[in-house]
Amino acid sequence: MTTNLQRELETMLPAEDRLLDPADCWAYGADNSRLHALPEAVAFPRDAGAIVELVRLCRSLRTPLVVRGRGTGTTGAVVPVHGGLVLSMERMNRILEVDPANRWLVTEPGATNSEVQQAAGQHGFFWPPDPTSSAFCSIGGNLGCNAAGPRAVKYGTPRDNTLGLAAVAGTGDPLRTGVYTTKGVVGYDLTRLLIGSEGTLAVITEATLRLTPLPETRQLLQAVYRDMRAAAAAVARIMAQPATPCALEFMDAAAIGMIRGYADTALPEQAGAMLMIEVDGARAQIGLAAEAVRRAASGDGCLAIEVAATPEDAERLWRTRKALSPALRNIAPKKINEDVVVPVSRIPDLIDGLQALGRRYGITIVNFGHAGNGNIHVNLLVDPEDPVQMQAAERCLDEVFTLVLALRGTLSGEHGIGLVKREFVRRELDPAALRLMRGLQRVFDPDGIMNPGKSLPDALEAT
Amino acid sequence: MTTNLQRELETMLPAEDRLLDPADCWAYGADNSRLHALPEAVAFPRDAGAIVELVRLCRSLRTPLVVRGRGTGTTGAVVPVHGGLVLSMERMNRILEVDPANRWLVTEPGATNSEVQQAAGQHGFFWPPDPTSSAFCSIGGNLGCNAAGPRAVKYGTPRDNTLGLAAVAGTGDPLRTGVYTTKGVVGYDLTRLLIGSEGTLAVITEATLRLTPLPETRQLLQAVYRDMRAAAAAVARIMAQPATPCALEFMDAAAIGMIRGYADTALPEQAGAMLMIEVDGARAQIGLAAEAVRRAASGDGCLAIEVAATPEDAERLWRTRKALSPALRNIAPKKINEDVVVPVSRIPDLIDGLQALGRRYGITIVNFGHAGNGNIHVNLLVDPEDPVQMQAAERCLDEVFTLVLALRGTLSGEHGIGLVKREFVRRELDPAALRLMRGLQRVFDPDGIMNPGKSLPDALEAT
Numbered sequence: 001m002t003t004n005l006q007r008e009l010e011t012m013l014p015a016e017d018r019l020l021d022p023a024d025c026w027a028y029g030a031d032n033s034r035l036h037a038l039p040e041a042v043a044f045p046r047d048a049g050a051i052v053e054l055v056r057l058c059r060s061l062r063t064p065l066v067v068r069g070r071g072t073g074t075t076g077a078v079v080p081v082h083g084g085l086v087l088s089m090e091r092m093n094r095i096l097e098v099d100p101a102n103r104w105l106v107t108e109p110g111a112t113n114s115e116v117q118q119a120a121g122q123h124g125f126f127w128p129p130d131p132t133s134s135a136f137c138s139i140g141g142n143l144g145c146n147a148a149g150p151r152a153v154k155y156g157t158p159r160d161n162t163l164g165l166a167a168v169a170g171t172g173d174p175l176r177t178g179v180y181t182t183k184g185v186v187g188y189d190l191t192r193l194l195i196g197s198e199g200t201l202a203v204i205t206e207a208t209l210r211l212t213p214l215p216e217t218r219q220l221l222q223a224v225y226r227d228m229r230a231a232a233a234a235v236a237r238i239m240a241q242p243a244t245p246c247a248l249e250f251m252d253a254a255a256i257g258m259i260r261g262y263a264d265t266a267l268p269e270q271a272g273a274m275l276m277i278e279v280d281g282a283r284a285q286i287g288l289a290a291e292a293v294r295r296a297a298s299g300d301g302c303l304a305i306e307v308a309a310t311p312e313d314a315e316r317l318w319r320t321r322k323a324l325s326p327a328l329r330n331i332a333p334k335k336i337n338e339d340v341v342v343p344v345s346r347i348p349d350l351i352d353g354l355q356a357l358g359r360r361y362g363i364t365i366v367n368f369g370h371a372g373n374g375n376i377h378v379n380l381l382v383d384p385e386d387p388v389q390m391q392a393a394e395r396c397l398d399e400v401f402t403l404v405l406a407l408r409g410t411l412s413g414e415h416g417i418g419l420v421k422r423e424f425v426r427r428e429l430d431p432a433a434l435r436l437m438r439g440l441q442r443v444f445d446p447d448g449i450m451n452p453g454k455s456l457p458d459a460l461e462a463t
Numbered sequence: 464m465t466t467n468l469q470r471e472l473e474t475m476l477p478a479e480d481r482l483l484d485p486a487d488c489w490a491y492g493a494d495n496s497r498l499h500a501l502p503e504a505v506a507f508p509r510d511a512g513a514i515v516e517l518v519r520l521c522r523s524l525r526t527p528l529v530v531r532g533r534g535t536g537t538t539g540a541v542v543p544v545h546g547g548l549v550l551s552m553e554r555m556n557r558i559l560e561v562d563p564a565n566r567w568l569v570t571e572p573g574a575t576n577s578e579v580q581q582a583a584g585q586h587g588f589f590w591p592p593d594p595t596s597s598a599f600c601s602i603g604g605n606l607g608c609n610a611a612g613p614r615a616v617k618y619g620t621p622r623d624n625t626l627g628l629a630a631v632a633g634t635g636d637p638l639r640t641g642v643y644t645t646k647g648v649v650g651y652d653l654t655r656l657l658i659g660s661e662g663t664l665a666v667i668t669e670a671t672l673r674l675t676p677l678p679e680t681r682q683l684l685q686a687v688y689r690d691m692r693a694a695a696a697a698v699a700r701i702m703a704q705p706a707t708p709c710a711l712e713f714m715d716a717a718a719i720g721m722i723r724g725y726a727d728t729a730l731p732e733q734a735g736a737m738l739m740i741e742v743d744g745a746r747a748q749i750g751l752a753a754e755a756v757r758r759a760a761s762g763d764g765c766l767a768i769e770v771a772a773t774p775e776d777a778e779r780l781w782r783t784r785k786a787l788s789p790a791l792r793n794i795a796p797k798k799i800n801e802d803v804v805v806p807v808s809r810i811p812d813l814i815d816g817l818q819a820l821g822r823r824y825g826i827t828i829v830n831f832g833h834a835g836n837g838n839i840h841v842n843l844l845v846d847p848e849d850p851v852q853m854q855a856a857e858r859c860l861d862e863v864f865t866l867v868l869a870l871r872g873t874l875s876g877e878h879g880i881g882l883v884k885r886e887f888v889r890r891e892l893d894p895a896a897l898r899l900m901r902g903l904q905r906v907f908d909p910d911g912i913m914n915p916g917k918s919l920p921d922a923l924e925a926t
Contacts, residue, residue, distance in 0.1 A: 099806070099808070100699075100703060101699040101703075101806075101807060101808035102699075102806040102807055102808050102837075103702060103703070103807075104806075124703060125703075145648060146648045148646055152645070152646060153645075156623070156645075157646060159652065159655070160619070160623055169895065169899060171895075173895040173898070173899075174895060175893050175895035175896045175899065176893040176896060177893075177896055179804070179872075179873045180806050180871045180872075180873075181804040181805065181806060181836065181837050181838075181872065181873055181876070182615070182616075182619075182835075182836045182837075183611055183615060183620060183804050183833075183836045183837075183838050183873075183876035183877060184804060184873040184875070184876060185608060185609045185659045185873075185875050185876065185877060185878075185879050185880070186873055186874050186875055186880060186884075186888055186891050186892065187880075187888065187891075187892050187896065187897065187900050187918075187919065188656055188659070188660055188664075188900045188903060188904075189622065189652075189655045189656055189658070189659060190896060190899065190900070192622070192652045192655040192656070193651055193652055193655070193656055195652070196648045196651070196652060197651055201651075213702075213703055213704055213705045213707075214705070215705050216705065236563075236564040236565070239566060239676075240563060240564075240566070240587060240588075240676055241676055241745075242676045242677070242678050242679065242743075242744055242745055243745065244676075280705075281705060281706075282704075282705060282706065282751065282755060284751045284755075285748050285751050285752070288745065288747045288748050288751075289748070292745060292747075341642070341644040341646050341647060342644065343562070343564075343565040343567075343643050343644055344564060344565050344566075345562070345564040345565050370646075372645075373644065373645045373646045374565075374644050374645075374646075375644075375646050408643045409642075409643070409644065410642045410643075410644055410646075410647040410648075410649055411649050412647070412648050412649055413644070413646035413647060413648065414646060414648060415648075416648050417648070417649060417650075421649075425649055425650065428649050428650075429649065429650050430638050430639040430640075432632065432634075432636040432637060432638035433638040433639060433640055433650065433653055434650065435636070436632060436636075436638065436653065436906060436907060437650050437651045437653070439906035439907075440651060440903055440906055441651075442906075443899060443902035443903055443905075443906060444899065444902075455650075456650065
């Protein structure tokens with residue numbers, strides 16, 4: 001049975017620019033959340049003009065349109081739960097312009113993060129957001145989720161590093177937002193409104209990214225603490241001095257325990273928390289920056305600090321951090337990975353609360369993440385084959401979110417909402433703010449076709 | 464004759480919280496643009512609850528509501544051209560919370576920029592935006608205009624330095640936006656939408672500002688160039704290396720000529736452009752940073768570079784820059800001061816174009832500003848008593864804006880739109896983007912009471 005959408009696409013697009021067979025479409029129904037739904041069709045637009053046509057088609061048919069980068073997201077944001085058309089941006093992957101004198105790079109959204117880094121790097125620049133999947137994730141996906149990664153502690157998120165966008169709104173209108181300069185106050189800030197909106201307002205067709213000069217060199221420090229409270233106090237001291245690190249990662253006691261069992265780490269026996277701190281800058285200054293950070297990292301509860309003297313040393317220290325993922329896989333078949341954020345001073349309260357919840361629900365919880373931003377990756381280790389444990393995990397997660405909000409935190413720092421956190425959004429957002437967001441959504445997408453069922457929760461009542 | 468608004472305010476507010484007499488209201492009808500319009504009434508709310516009542520009152524009466532900081536703006540953004548109520552935020556000026564461990568400061572909008580700097584400074588922090596009128600301008604005004612100042616080149620604008628807001632929308636609903644953390648992707652970015660919206664969407668009642676550690680010290684350099692092209696090339700070189708200056712100001716040949724006639728400056732005879740470059744950082748590193756910048760500032764067309772060796776030296780060098788304002792006042796009774804922005808590499812084209820326009824219209828044009836952002840303060844020196852010259856200035860300005868947009872620039876970097884640039888906005892903004900902005904405005908302000916006649920131009924047709 002052929003649907004109206006499929007019939008229209010057959011005449012509208014050449015065969016190589018679309019998929020209509022369910023077997024072909026299957027792979028475009030999932031992301032890295034393991035959720036899946038089958039779209040009616042997949043289109044591979046090659047320019048903004050094609051996207052205008054496709055949005056208008058979906059509007060006329062009242063059919064959902066789900067824009068998709070490379071599917072590396074973890075929240076189901078690109079899973080077409082209401083069917084319709086998946087717009088895969090993989091063929092709009094050209095880098096259109098690199099302007100080193102003005103520090104911008106114009107790219108189509110399908111380029112990967114690492115392709116952008118390479119193009120910028122040839123001129124001595126980089127684009128700071130890097131969600132550690134840079135070889136696979138697309139710029140459009142980074143922008144759709146405001147995905148940041150470890151360097152955000154010094155350089156900010158995509159919202160801080162994007163000058164302007166071209167997009168096609170859910171109305172079918174192509175538009176341009178923002179400027180080519182680092183200042184500009186003409187009209188409302190649509191650029192940042194679209195960034196992080198998970199394809200619910202518009203399809204981004206081009207982005208002007210703000211570039212940053214590549215630092216000459218980096219230096220890594222590893223600091224071990226008696227407990228999380230001592231480590232969090234060190235994070236606050238590090239962030240209060242001007243030599244802001246370009247990465248400030250942490251692991252809690254449970255995470256350290258995991259890697260201890262898995263790899264030879266040479267960490268002190270009493271280690272209750274660990275920080276990995278990286279500074280970057282000019283070669284002539286890096287030693288002074290590392291020393292400033294070392295001084296700030298020292299203090300009550302600090303058991304040891306090691307400054308990597310050589311690249312091999314740094315490699316060895318990062319190996320400790322990198323041992324964590326295989327260690328977790330080794331222990332539990334599945335981890336539920338959340339990316340909550342709390343103010344830095346509340347990290348110890350969060351970790352204490354998480355350990356208490358873990359004990360109450362009989363679930364091992366392992367925490368690590370971007371300490372400088374208070375962005376904690378909370379990992380519930382579970383067996384998906386065990387329905388009792390999975391139910392317990394669900395109740396536990398509910399309490400995790402309550403705890404995070406009580407600590408003045410937020411439910412997601414970079415993974416986004418998608419499907420999986422959607423019903424929790426109501427707990428965080430002010431009802432009036434949520435009503436206004438729904439109103440904004442209707443302005444961009446009057447027929448409700450843009451990635452329906454994602455990001456904002458459904459209205460409880462007519463608004 | 465008493466209006467409905469005045470009658471309602473008499474019962475709603477104690478006498479000391481309102482002004483109804485036109486003579487008393489007079490002073491609240493102007494800003495620093497010298498434009499003026501008399502409001503029906505002025506209210507001095509003391510909390511968000513009072514603002515909710517006042518917005519609802521204005522909504523029920525379909526009366527304009529114009530929120531006002533300290534009136535230091537230059538665009539007429541707070542001039543009540545359609546009458547109604549002026550909401551002066553001067554009594555909501557408490558700094559509510561400073562949290563050094565989490566690097567935030569919560570303030571009411573009526574606090575001045577310098578009061579915030581003092582409160583943050585006691586803990587070793589500052590708030591980077593500083594539109595050089597810090598003693599007089601309010602935080603609410605800074606946020607309303609996204610006013611940035613010279614430090615934006617390193618530290619960004621208010622949009623980059625604000626975590627969250629409390630506000631009352633034009634619907635009368637109080638709301639909270641944003642987070643207390645430096646990452647957060649739950650819902651759409653209403654914080655940045657409200658910043659720079661010039662009171663046309665909501666009244667900001669509280670702001671959570673992101674603090675930055677105070678640098679230990681600063682160092683100033685003055686670099687003189689043969690012409691603007693050589694200076695702009697130096698700006699691009701300076702911005703392409705990692706030691707980003709905390710100020711990167713410039714003056715063109717006309718500006719140098721002005722101060723030469725006015726003060727003893729010891730600048731080389733052939734000076735065609737000048738850069739004032741300031742670096743900040745730790746005492747141990749400042750010399751290296753200054754040296755990196757000195758190297759980048761050197762090159763073809765550079766006539767001289769002086770590094771201030773002592774605070775007295777720096778004082779003397781800044782005196783050159785500060786001589787400009789009195790010099791301009793000495794020469795012309797009035798200056799029309801625009802704050803356009805162009806990509807750094809296009810600054811020379813802009814300056815050349817401005818000089819040609821000046822010759823054609825018989826108007827002296829003097830340019831200086833924030834070179835690192837490409838943010839140029841274009842000053843047309845005119846005699847307001849001379850109607851022929853004033854007409855010529857108007858036509859000239861029109862061509863200035865055309866030139867700026869042709870160079871991929873923007874009409875305003877920090878002063879905003881207000882009344883004075885409103886009819887030019889249509890030339891910059893994409894029509895679809897403008898339609899969407901009007902739609903967003905209707906969501907926040909369904910009755911069109913929020914600072915009507917500002918920021919966005921009137922619709923030409925029904926939309």
